């Protein structure tokens with residue numbers, strides 16, 4: 001199994017190489033050369049299996065020679081052992097034909113734990129074998145950074161540096177990043193906003209001398225291994241609701257398009273997912289693009305679902321690559337246009353291809369709050385604001401012929417202010433992390449300056 005870049009210029013890599021590299025050197029994203037197929041009888045055989053066994057069967061064809069069966073099984077077992085729910089991704093019924101897939105039972109209370117916990121284990125195995133060391137640098141608006149730190153804390157051969165915008169993450173998110181005591185964890189509060197963090201991260205990756213000197217590795221949502229880990233819960237959810245014998249629709253609260261792209265891969269493997277519905281908040285570049293064909297950045301407007309406040313949806317490039325018949329040159333041209341002019345127009349043919357799979361909807365702040373309130377009243381389920389965006393869009397897309405699954409991407413206690421404002425109820429942290437507010441914090445304030453950041457990374461590395 002080889003992985004190729006969406007821009008067609010970088011060398012093909014193995015699964016482990018693509019995982020350790022993150023971004024391709026031509027600026028593109030790695031995708032599998034071909035998508036392995038899972039026949040209907042193999043999908044049917046997943047019914048009733050533990051989450052870990054489904055994970056092994058779904059991911060195995062993608063990992064090629066990079067890991068032995070035993071290594072992959074062990075990594076999966078270790079990754080999900082710390083989850084607070086035996087089902088890992090349990091389904092809850094919200095109403096007739098509408099189900100919620102709860103993805104927030106991991107250690108940092110957001111779905112990003114599914115992928116990050118697994119790649120923490122896989123990095124560990126790959127690095128122990130090669131003897132290499134890597135420096136992970138990530139930028140976060142909150143959830144990715146906390147999940148990455150939780151996954152890599154204390155692991156050998158890895159330092160993890162996380163840049164977050166000073167003063168702009170929730171207190172729970174900040175404490176999840178600043179309270180781990182392990183020496184290989186470095187929480188950096190940057191003087192700037194999330195876009196500044198992301199820009200500095202990109203600059204570090206484009207400084208090839210620095211990149212090679214510190215063994216820079218990326219674990220942001222464009223890392224293919226993260227996408228792969230997220231394919232699994234589409235299988236467990238759809239099979240529980242009758243796949244492969246009937247089709248299931250899914251609505252996904254979307255920011256960087258990583259989570260929903262995993263659903264697209266599940267569909268390409270043969271899982272009968274009918275519609276994949278993109279749910280956005282007021283930062284609706286994807287909804288506008290799927291509606292009009294024009295992909296155009298506007299400024300980010302802060303919302304009560306901050307993990308979806310994005311300008312440029314990185315993983316959308318992977319969907320475009322397929323929609324353009326896997327023409328790397330065409331994708332490179334679109335991305336060049338985006339960089340130069342702030343937008344591009346998707347060709348009619350590609351747009352039609354995308355629309356055959358993806359629906360979309362956009363939700364206002366008022367609608368988000370109303371959905372949190374109404375869902376609590378109707379079902380007793382307390383939604384986080386991101387999940388509420390999903391539920392609101394899903395309600396408008398439910399079809400009589402297929403059950404709808406909405407992905408619940410974070411625990412309400414991760415965004416207690418928004419939930420309390422909507423319902424009057426302040427959601428409590430799960431008991432296993434109830435002491436989060438008592439643990440001492442450790443954080444370094446950093447200027448929005450590349451040279452200073454690179455110097456700091458050099459100096460603080462534990463290797």
Ligand SMILES: *Cc1c(COP(=O)(O)O)cnc(C)c1O
Pocket residue numbers: 110111112143144221253254255256257258259260307308386387409410
């Ligand atoms: C990251 C995140 C999202 C968006 O996921 P993408 O893969 O970027 O589309 C949605 N909700 C929550 C809570 C998140 O942390």
